[in-house]
Amino acid sequence: MEENQQVLIDSLPQGKLEESHYRMETAPIPEPGDGEILVRTTAFAITAGTRAGLQGSASYAGAPTTGIVMNGTGVGEVIASNVDAISTGSHVMAPTGWQQYSVQEAKAVTVIPEGHNPIHYLGPLGVNGLTAYFGLLRVGQPKAGETVMVSAAAGSVGHIVGQIARIRDCRVVGVTGSDAKCALLMSDLGFDAAVNHRDDGFRQSLKEATPDGVDVYFDNTGGDILGSALFRLNVGGRIACCGVVSQYDTDRPEPGPKGIPGLLINKRINMRGFLVFDYLEDYAAAREELSGWLESGELKSLTDEISGLEAAPGAFVDLLAGGNVGTRVVRLDQ
Amino acid sequence: MEENQQVLIDSLPQGKLEESHYRMETAPIPEPGDGEILVRTTAFAITAGTRAGLQGSASYAGAPTTGIVMNGTGVGEVIASNVDAISTGSHVMAPTGWQQYSVQEAKAVTVIPEGHNPIHYLGPLGVNGLTAYFGLLRVGQPKAGETVMVSAAAGSVGHIVGQIARIRDCRVVGVTGSDAKCALLMSDLGFDAAVNHRDDGFRQSLKEATPDGVDVYFDNTGGDILGSALFRLNVGGRIACCGVVSQYDTDRPEPGPKGIPGLLINKRINMRGFLVFDYLEDYAAAREELSGWLESGELKSLTDEISGLEAAPGAFVDLLAGGNVGTRVVRLDQ
Numbered sequence: 189m190e191e192n193q194q195v196l197i198d199s200l201p202q203g204k205l206e207e208s209h210y211r212m213e214t215a216p217i218p219e220p221g222d223g224e225i226l227v228r229t230t231a232f233a234i235t236a237g238t239r240a241g242l243q244g245s246a247s248y249a250g251a252p253t254t255g256i257v258m259n260g261t262g263v264g265e266v267i268a269s270n271v272d273a274i275s276t277g278s279h280v281m282a283p284t285g286w287q288q289y290s291v292q293e294a295k296a297v298t299v300i301p302e303g304h305n306p307i308h309y310l311g312p313l314g315v316n317g318l319t320a321y322f323g324l325l326r327v328g329q330p331k332a333g334e335t336v337m338v339s340a341a342a343g344s345v346g347h348i349v350g351q352i353a354r355i356r357d358c359r360v361v362g363v364t365g366s367d368a369k370c371a372l373l374m375s376d377l378g379f380d381a382a383v384n385h386r387d388d389g390f391r392q393s394l395k396e397a398t399p400d401g402v403d404v405y406f407d408n409t410g411g412d413i414l415g416s417a418l419f420r421l422n423v424g425g426r427i428a429c430c431g432v433v434s435q436y437d438t439d440r441p442e443p444g445p446k447g448i449p450g451l452l453i454n455k456r457i458n459m460r461g462f463l464v465f466d467y468l469e470d471y472a473a474a475r476e477e478l479s480g481w482l483e484s485g486e487l488k489s490l491t492d493e494i495s496g497l498e499a500a501p502g503a504f505v506d507l508l509a510g511g512n513v514g515t516r517v518v519r520l521d522q
Numbered sequence: 523m524e525e526n527q528q529v530l531i532d533s534l535p536q537g538k539l540e541e542s543h544y545r546m547e548t549a550p551i552p553e554p555g556d557g558e559i560l561v562r563t564t565a566f567a568i569t570a571g572t573r574a575g576l577q578g579s580a581s582y583a584g585a586p587t588t589g590i591v592m593n594g595t596g597v598g599e600v601i602a603s604n605v606d607a608i609s610t611g612s613h614v615m616a617p618t619g620w621q622q623y624s625v626q627e628a629k630a631v632t633v634i635p636e637g638h639n640p641i642h643y644l645g646p647l648g649v650n651g652l653t654a655y656f657g658l659l660r661v662g663q664p665k666a667g668e669t670v671m672v673s674a675a676a677g678s679v680g681h682i683v684g685q686i687a688r689i690r691d692c693r694v695v696g697v698t699g700s701d702a703k704c705a706l707l708m709s710d711l712g713f714d715a716a717v718n719h720r721d722d723g724f725r726q727s728l729k730e731a732t733p734d735g736v737d738v739y740f741d742n743t744g745g746d747i748l749g750s751a752l753f754r755l756n757v758g759g760r761i762a763c764c765g766v767v768s769q770y771d772t773d774r775p776e777p778g779p780k781g782i783p784g785l786l787i788n789k790r791i792n793m794r795g796f797l798v799f800d801y802l803e804d805y806a807a808a809r810e811e812l813s814g815w816l817e818s819g820e821l822k823s824l825t826d827e828i829s830g831l832e833a834a835p836g837a838f839v840d841l842l843a844g845g846n847v848g849t850r851v852v853r854l855d856q
Contacts, residue, residue: 410783429783444778449744449763452795459793461786 195286210501225269230521232262233310239436257285263306281309311489311515319464320348327428328404332357340408342369344515365510415445429461437508490514529620544835559603564855566596567644573770591619597640615643645823645849653798654682661762662738666691674742676703678849699844749779763795771842824848
């Protein structure tokens with residue numbers, strides 16, 4: 189009988205995450221019960237946010253545990269179904285985790301409409317795209333002509349944020365960790381400027397890239413980049429707090445920027461944290477708008493594909509070091 | 523001829539402010555020109571916010587200068603007037619600074635209506651009261667039954683914030699720097715709880731004082747108290763950033779709290795800086811509501827009066843160390 193290959197959390201990182209914190213295991217393929225389906229994973233996304241689930245306290249993902257399958261959002265084919273509305277052979281987005289097969293409750297999955305590319309549900313039509321969409325438009329609320337700055341701009345969320353801002357006629361400035369990524373953002377995705385935060389002259393470069401200041405800062409990183417953004421924000425500026433990439437891969441989070449709360453007061457800045465799940469009831473409308481932009485070619489999806497389950501731990505460690513461009517996807521169907 | 527006694531900024535503090543950073547001087551009484559009035563100061567307020575004006579960079583008060591009269595908001599009698607709408611003998615609130623006489627442009631002063639106590643224009647009907655009013659109601663937006671936490675709760679702004687929150691049927695928790703102030707807030711101003719941030723067990727006491735968490739935190743201090751508030755804030759909580767008392771009296775501002783931006787995200791907290799001047803067009807309506815509360819006895823004004831111009835520098839140094847209760851007012855008419 190076929191088995192279910194899985195990647196389990198073997199131990200919790202003290203400090204940086206390493207491949208050795210994971211182990212491969214095989215288990216029997218599970219049986220779906222009433223109201224459940226069996227899904228064969230075709231691909232899953234690796235995102236920096238899941239690193240927070242391996243921390244002790246400051247995470248929305250609950251307390252970390254070892255000996256369980258690593259969590260992650262995937263897409264897959266329905267192999268068996270005890271749910272009337274979901275037919276065998278259809279594709280779903282689901283919290284598959286890093287494994288070949290999983291049993292899912294109907295309410296936990298999103299059925300992917302015929303004709304849609306399932307991989308898009310790990311990118312622009314998935315959690316990443318929705319996070320970019322709601323964070324930018326609902327929290328940041330940019331107006332045409334304003335300057336939008338985004339950190340981790342070549343990442344799974346950031347590259348979509350920048351493109352939506354461009355579609356909404358904003359000036360778009362990305363911050364990322366390599367010159368190659370900066371070049372890509374400008375040449376392929378229509379960013380107006382991009383700045384490498386690893387350069388010595390980062391603050392000066394950011395200043396030059398934002399001659400009219402910054403009206404909306406979409407923060408994926410926290411830390412020093414947030415601190416630098418505070419100096420460039422205009423009076424009445426908004427910060428959409430989405431992620432804290434700079435603080436995930438450590439057990440010693442940095443203190444917050446010195447400008448908080450002083451600069452927030454002087455500039456009347458509104459800084460707001462959000463989680464995409466708060467916008468659940470508007471997902472369908474958002475997907476419709478995002479799909480339209482994908483079809484028209486205004487929105488491009490960058491993915492960075494890795495093949496095979498066993499490559500996932502290394503791909504995650506590399507992602508936390510900034511190795512990805514766009515959404516990192518592990519494919520199990522190739 | 524009578525002279526104009528003044529307190530001038532003699533040098534800028536590197537580190538803590540001392541009395542020696544000021545000097546007394548006398549100057550001729552100035553003459554009002556066209557469209558100007560001459561005001562004899564009867565009292566002025568000393569507030570922590572003016573300390574920021576003596577810092578180099580992170581201030582909304584502009585670049586600091588020496589050799590000028592120390593700035594401050596006062597009230598006084600109109601001695602001579604070249605403005606039709608302002609009659610001699612009336613009382614005004616004005617940026618008098620720390621001096622006996624000043625010439626004011628008509629647009630810079632607020633005429634105090636007959637029957638109003640001028641001293642209230644340094645407290646609940648002045649900048650302090652308006653700051654409390656707009657910061658709490660417009661930025662914090664508390665709902666009845668929610669818990670409102672305020673720092674520097676016995677200060678000029680804080681003691682009004684807490685009372686407005688109580689009037690709006692919130693549970694009110696004050697943070698202040700002495701047990702005596704804690705007792706006063708509860709016995710005289712109707713706070714539900716008060717916690718001394720200088721106690722070793724501050725975080726635990728704050729936890730016990732906020733059994734349902736905190737929905738609105740009115741932040742007058744920044745620093746560690748802000749950091750502690752972040753842990754008590756509920757999902758969807760709001761922070762009204764009003765002042766940074768903890769950071770004014772130093773040239774080495776602390777870093778921001780570690781929970782920023784991580785906890786802002788997990789709890790979807792909205793943190794917003796504001797300046798009272800942004801609400802200028804609603805001052806009259808706010809004063810009407812505040813006056814009503816004063817008349818009904820629901821709102822009490824705490825003032826802490828000092829006599830004589832020469833006492834002002836020492837009173838400011840003492841205020842920065844937490845020596846005041848309510849609004850510190852220097853009276854020149856006694």
